[in-house]
Amino acid sequence: MATETLNQIWKFTVLFLSENVPLIVGSVKAVVIAVAIMATVPMLVWLERRLMGRFQVRLGPNRVGPLGLAQPLADTVKLLFKESIIQSSADKFLFHLAPAIVVFTAIVGFAVIPFGAPFEAFGQSIEMWGANVNSGILFVFAISGMGIYGMVLAGLASNNKYSLMGGLRASAQMISYELTLGLSALSIIVLTGSLNLTDMVKAQETVPFILIQPLAFFLFYIAGVAETNRAPFDLPEAEQELVAGFHTEYTGMKFAMFFMGEYINMVTMSALVTLLFLGGWNAYGVPVWPIVAFALKVGFLLCVFIWLRSTFPRIRYDRLMTFGWKVLLPLCFLNLLITSALKVI
Amino acid sequence: MEIATVFDFAHDTVIFVVGVTAVLASLGVILCSSPIYCALYLISHMICLALLFLLYNAEFLAVVQIIVYAGAVMILFLFIIALLGGKKEAPENSFHRAAAFAFVFVMLGELYLLATVGPTQQVRGEIPAELFGTAKAIGIELFSKHLVVFELASVLLLVAAVGVMCLAKFSFTLIKKRAR
Numbered sequence: 001m002a003t004e005t006l007n008q009i010w011k012f013t014v015l016f017l018s019e020n021v022p023l024i025v026g027s028v029k030a031v032v033i034a035v036a037i038m039a040t041v042p043m044l045v046w047l048e049r050r051l052m053g054r055f056q057v058r059l060g061p062n063r064v065g066p067l068g069l070a071q072p073l074a075d076t077v078k079l080l081f082k083e084s085i086i087q088s089s090a091d092k093f094l095f096h097l098a099p100a101i102v103v104f105t106a107i108v109g110f111a112v113i114p115f116g117a118p119f120e121a122f123g124q125s126i127e128m129w130g131a132n133v134n135s136g137i138l139f140v141f142a143i144s145g146m147g148i149y150g151m152v153l154a155g156l157a158s159n160n161k162y163s164l165m166g167g168l169r170a171s172a173q174m175i176s177y178e179l180t181l182g183l184s185a186l187s188i189i190v191l192t193g194s195l196n197l198t199d200m201v202k203a204q205e206t207v208p209f210i211l212i213q214p215l216a217f218f219l220f221y222i223a224g225v226a227e228t229n230r231a232p233f234d235l236p237e238a239e240q241e242l243v244a245g246f247h248t249e250y251t252g253m254k255f256a257m258f259f260m261g262e263y264i265n266m267v268t269m270s271a272l273v274t275l276l277f278l279g280g281w282n283a284y285g286v287p288v289w290p291i292v293a294f295a296l297k298v299g300f301l302l303c304v305f306i307w308l309r310s311t312f313p314r315i316r317y318d319r320l321m322t323f324g325w326k327v328l329l330p331l332c333f334l335n336l337l338i339t340s341a342l343k344v345i
Numbered sequence: 346m347e348i349a350t351v352f353d354f355a356h357d358t359v360i361f362v363v364g365v366t367a368v369l370a371s372l373g374v375i376l377c378s379s380p381i382y383c384a385l386y387l388i389s390h391m392i393c394l395a396l397l398f399l400l401y402n403a404e405f406l407a408v409v410q411i412i413v414y415a416g417a418v419m420i421l422f423l424f425i426i427a428l429l430g431g432k433k434e435a436p437e438n439s440f441h442r443a444a445a446f447a448f449v450f451v452m453l454g455e456l457y458l459l460a461t462v463g464p465t466q467q468v469r470g471e472i473p474a475e476l477f478g479t480a481k482a483i484g485i486e487l488f489s490k491h492l493v494v495f496e497l498a499s500v501l502l503l504v505a506a507v508g509v510m511c512l513a514k515f516s517f518t519l520i521k522k523r524a525r
Binding site for chain 2: 133138141143148167172
């Protein structure tokens with residue numbers, strides 16, 4: 001009797017697995033992408049600290065391990081074992097929810113980023129993306145828009161005036177710059193006639209869009225830096241005036257989760273710029289694998305992020321808003337108008 | 346023994362769970378006393394609606410739902426709550442009576458709708474299957490058949506925006522005069 005039931009379960013499992021191959025492949029890909037993207041965060045922190053050191057004519061962390069490479073490991077262990085302090089006046093549920101939203105949206109946003117051409121393996125076409133969503137670029141914008149909630153809720157739940165100010169600034173800044181981001185991407189959408197990110201890469205096989213749309217590239221990159229709350233647009237967490245803004249009250253791993261979200265968003269934004277403007281995995285004659293070409297481009301853009309941080313002073317808040325609404329947005333509209341007019345003619 | 350195909354069942358279950366969550370979240374919007382949590386319930390309700398769109402293959406609608414409602418509109422709600430301070434409201438005495446009345450009227454309305462609409466039917470149209478739910482299909486529909494209506498609606502929105510500006514300005518000057 002028992003063996004018969006076991007047999008039934010075995011048959012059921014085999015049938016289920018053979019019927020749902022896409023489901024299994026998708027789950028494996030999801031796990032691989034999520035783990036890989038989270039593993040890049042400590043390395044990115046190391047890269048940032050080393051590069052910042054060089055930019056500021058000092059050494060940076062170089063004691064723990066060769067070239068200081070074990071420093072991120074040590075930092076992670078330290079953050080994991082730190083005591084988590086929640087002040088009694090905070091809203092406990094929202095206080096816990098906020099960093100989770102930040103990390104979750106950051107990882108989900110990366111799910112639709114394609115990072116290589118599909119290839120054949122084990123008789124099946126393996127595609128180098130988590131999901132090929134038809135309106136992929138809109139999906140990324142939607143998810144990154146949801147990420148703002150993490151910061152606003154952290155500000156609201158902390159019951160601290162600096163946190164509240166930081167949360168307010170985060171929401172205002174990200175709403176303002178999301179417009180620029182979307183509109184500059186729209187000129188690329190007009191050129192390719194598709195919302196799909198793989199279609200956009202295919203459209204750049206001969207020439208990357210940075211040469212055709214240089215203005216859109218700069219607008220998108222500036223808005224991207226503002227969207228990820230990186231210096232010189234890190235007003236929500238300005239250390240000198242807001243005492244680190246929305247994550248003032250956070251300690252230990254919850255504090256680290258905000259940073260994880262920020263760094264993953266940086267990678268996603270660099271990947272988006274690569275896909276939209278730098279030709280994705282097209283190597284343009286350089287003999288490297290598509291995925292290596294993609295990784296090199298993303299790595300370069302990440303270095304530019306760090307470069308910007310260490311060379312530009314922070315902008316004043318009202319100037320930031322003026323810059324976004326009165327300079328970037330009109331330029332975006334102008335660029336879009338000209339692009340669509342040329343497309344129609 | 347025949348084993349039923351699992352996938353359809355799973356699909357239906359997911360739709361059911363998401364739908365029930367949407368209803369529960371909308372109940373939370375009405376019943377919760379703290380404005381922050383109300384806004385959060387509304388956000389989760391909208392995300393559930395987007396998931397439902399996604400489960401019925403309307404990909405573009407789902408993404409737009411998240412960008413416009415869950416992303417842009419609700420962040421403004423939270424912004425205002427943060428500015429005004431999210432204090433809990435004291436429950437009013439007439440709340441239960443109002444809730445009961447509202448419930449009865451909603452049920453009556455539902456019954457009336459059910460009687461007029463009749464059983465649900467499949468969507469019929471000329472949209473080819475591979476385009477269904479994409480931005481292209483919606484664009485073709487909007488800008489060919491419904492162009493006039495679409496443009497009229499956009500004009501209406503513009504009028505509303507200008508009207509809001511006028512009203513806000515008007516009341517602002519009134520308050521200023523009173524203060525003098």
